Every structure is written in structure tokens, then in C-alpha cells.
Amino acid sequence: MSFRFDLTDLRLFLNVVEAGSITAGAEASQLALASASARVLAMEEALGAPLLHREARGVQPTAPGQALVLHARTLLQQMDRLHAEMALHAEGLKMQIRLLCNTVAMHEYIPDLLVDFLLAHPHVNVDLQERPGNEVVSALAEGQADIGIVRENTDVFELETFSFQPDRLVLVTPPGHPLAEQGRQGPLALALADPFDVIGLPQGTALQDIWDNRVAQRGRRLNYRLRVSSFDEQCRLIARGAGIAVMPLSSARRHARTLDIRSVLLADTFSAFELRLCVRRLAELPVVTQRLVQALLRSPGAGGGGDG
Numbered sequence: 001m002s003f004r005f006d007l008t009d010l011r012l013f014l015n016v017v018e019a020g021s022i023t024a025g026a027e028a029s030q031l032a033l034a035s036a037s038a039r040v041l042a043m044e045e046a047l048g049a050p051l052l053h054r055e056a057r058g059v060q061p062t063a064p065g066q067a068l069v070l071h072a073r074t075l076l077q078q079m080d081r082l083h084a085e086m087a088l089h090a091e092g093l094k095m096q097i098r099l100l101c102n103t104v105a106m107h108e109y110i111p112d113l114l115v116d117f118l119l120a121h122p123h124v125n126v127d128l129q130e131r132p133g134n135e136v137v138s139a140l141a142e143g144q145a146d147i148g149i150v151r152e153n154t155d156v157f158e159l160e161t162f163s164f165q166p167d168r169l170v171l172v173t174p175p176g177h178p179l180a181e182q183g184r185q186g187p188l189a190l191a192l193a194d195p196f197d198v199i200g201l202p203q204g205t206a207l208q209d210i211w212d213n214r215v216a217q218r219g220r221r222l223n224y225r226l227r228v229s230s231f232d233e234q235c236r237l238i239a240r241g242a243g244i245a246v247m248p249l250s251s252a253r254r255h256a257r258t259l260d261i262r263s264v265l266l267a268d269t270f271s272a273f274e275l276r277l278c279v280r281r282l283a284e285l286p287v288v289t290q291r292l293v294q295a296l297l298r299s300p301g302a303g304g305g306g307d308g
Contacts, residue, residue: 004046007079009039010072013051016040017069020058077143078284097289098127100139101149103207104248105275106130107231109165110149110296117295124288132206140280146289147296152274159278162297167248169207169271171264172234172255174241183264190246190268194220197243199234200227210270211246235259 005013008029016025016036026036044051051065061069101110106128114126131139133154139145140159149164150156171193173180179196182188194215200222201208208227215222225243228234234245235255252263265271277296279285285293 005043005068005072007076009043010068010076012036012039013043013065013068014072014076016052016059017061017065020060022052022059074143095123095286095288096125096127097147097292098129098139098145099147099149099292100129100131100136100145102133102136102151102275103130103201103205104167104251105149105164108167108248108251109275113296117292121288121291124292126292130206132209137278140278143280146279146285147293148278149275149296150278152276153270154276156276156278159280160282162277162293164275164277164296166274167250168273169246169266170249170252171244171266172238172247172252173244173262173264174238175260175262177244177262179244179264180262183262187265187267190214190266190271191218193244193246194218194222196223197225198222199237199243199245200224201234202227202229207246231255235261 008031012025012029012031015028016022019025019028022037022040023033026033029036031039040052047064049064050062051068052059053062099110110128114128118124118126133150136145136148136150137154137156137159140148141157148159171179171183171188171190173183177196179188179193182192190211191214200211203209203212212222226237228237231245231247231251232255234247235252236259237243238245239259239261246266249263252261255261256263277293279293282290282293
């Protein structure tokens with residue numbers, strides 16, 4: 001079997017499927033209806049199988065049509081990114097890599113890891129954004145991001161993943177706090193922190209939302225004395241006795257070198273976790289993006305093993 005579909009064919013077919021109508025798909029593709037219909041028929045004849053179920057209320061993709069949708073979307077996204085990157089070079093602008101990650105990676109690991117890469121690649125900008133794990137995965141799957149970092153329990157579907165960093169969450173308290181005293185006997189359940197004043201991260205921050213959601217499941221709400229933008233600000237306020245917080249053990253230990261704070265281990269199973277670096281397919285990324293992945297995976301604690 002020999003067949004070739006050009007980019008116009010693929011874009012037309014995607015528009016038809018998304019609109020549920022050949023007429024609407026032709027309009028979205030800026031093609032005459034007769035021309036669009038002829039192209040779809042030619043694709044089916046070349047393939048030797050129907051791509052669409054034609055019904056009175058519109059069209060639906062057949063099994064081969066669904067497979068074509070997946071591949072067409074991938075190819076067109078790659079072409080759009082190629083055109084965008086070439087346009088940047090033509091205009092003398094910088095290439096941009098979009099990196100999405102969760103709260104822990106954003107505040108504790110990524111900024112320091114990017115410094116050497118940025119110095120070595122002055123023509124590259126990194127668009128770094130914090131997002132919940134499910135949004136990171138969706139953006140990668142849809143071609144709207146290049147690299148993502150999520151917790152290990154996030155469903156990454158068909159993405160290729162690599163071990164990035166192990167860590168665990170702890171309660172951070174002032175010295176002499178009741179939870180610090182209880183924590184001397186062993187790990188505590190996070191639920192014990194519900195009644196105490198909290199120094200939180202902004203609403204919408206993935207880590208803070210996880211805590212909020214768990215408290216809400218118990219029918220309670222945390223009392224936020226203040227919300228601040230970083231682990232550093234949290235720890236400085238906690239050291240003055242303003243409240244408590246949940247953060248990675250790595251952050252708490254780093255700030256404990258200069259601030260009088262205490263870390264209390266949590267007994268909850270979700271508190272121990274590993275961060276995973278995700279991409280669609282490493283081998284298909286531009287060379288410079290692959291270099292950024294390699295730079296991130298060379299960090300202390302990163303395993304680098306893939307299991308895509």
C-alpha cells in the first residue's frame with residue numbers, strides 16, 4: 001500500500017473531525033466544499049478504507065480516522081513549532097523552551113539548575129511556569145509545553161518520564177511549638193495541624209491546594225495568617241512565631257541553617273514522593289531542548305532513568 005497525505009489534507013481532516021461536518025471543516029480550512037470533499041475521498045481511496053462515518057447529523061471518524069487524527073495532530077504541531085522557531089531565527093530573536101513544573105520543583109530546584117544552561121545558551125529563553133501536575137501533562141500531550149516536572153503519582157499516560165528528584169513533605173514550625181514537641185516522638189498525621197495558624201503560599205499554588213483539599217475533605221478550613229510567595233518568606237515568618245507551613249524537607253533543611261525553625265516528619269503516605277521529568281518523546285525534541293533535559297537530569301539526586 002502506498003499513499004501520501006500533504007499538510008493541507010491533514011489540516012482539512014482535523015478541521016472536519018473537530019467540526020463534525022465536512023462543510024464546516026472546509027470553511028475552517030478556507031477550501032470550497034467540492035474541493036474539500038474531493039480531498040477527503042482521495043485520502044480514503046489512497047488508504048483503501050473509510051476515514052469517516054457519514055450520518056445525517058454530521059460525520060464521525062472511523063477507527064482508521066481516529067488513528068489519522070492522532071498522527072495528523074502531532075505532525076501539524078511539529079510543523080507549527082518548526083515554522084515558529086525558524087521565524088525567530090530569521091528575525092534574529094531567541095528560541096524559547098517552555099518548562100512547566102509543580103510548586104516544589106519551581107521553588108526548590110529549577111532556578112539554580114537553569115543558570116549554567118542559560119549561560120551556555122545565550123540564544124535560548126526559558127518560559128518557566130508553575131502548574132498543577134494534570135495541567136503539566138495536558139500541556140505536554142497537546143504540544144503546548146516542551147518539558148514538565150510532576151510528582152510520581154501523576155498519571156502521565158504516554159509521556160516519556162525520567163527520575164528527577166526524591167523528596168518528602170514536612171511540617172515546619174517555630175521552636176517550642178506543640179507540633180514540634182509532639183514530633184519528637186515520631187512522624188505526625190497532617191490532620192493534627194488543622195487547628196493551627198498557617199503561613200501559606202498563594203491560592204492556586206499546587207502544594208498549598210493539596211493541603212487545602214485534604215483539610216476540606218475533613219470538613220475544615222485552614223486559618224491563614226498570611227500568604228506569601230516563597231518557602232524563604234514562609235520560613236522567616238515561622239521563625240518569628242507567626243504560624244506553620246508544609247514544604248519539602250530539602251527546603252526546610254536549607255533554611256534551618258540560618259533560621260530557628262523545626263521540621264516535623266509526616267506520617268501520611270503522600271508526604272514521601274519523587275519528582276519526575278516528562279517529555280513527549282526525548283529523541284524528537286530539538287537538540288537544544290534535549291540539552292536542557294540533560295542539564296536537569298544531571299542535578300544531584302536525579303536518577304536519569306527513563307521508563308516512557
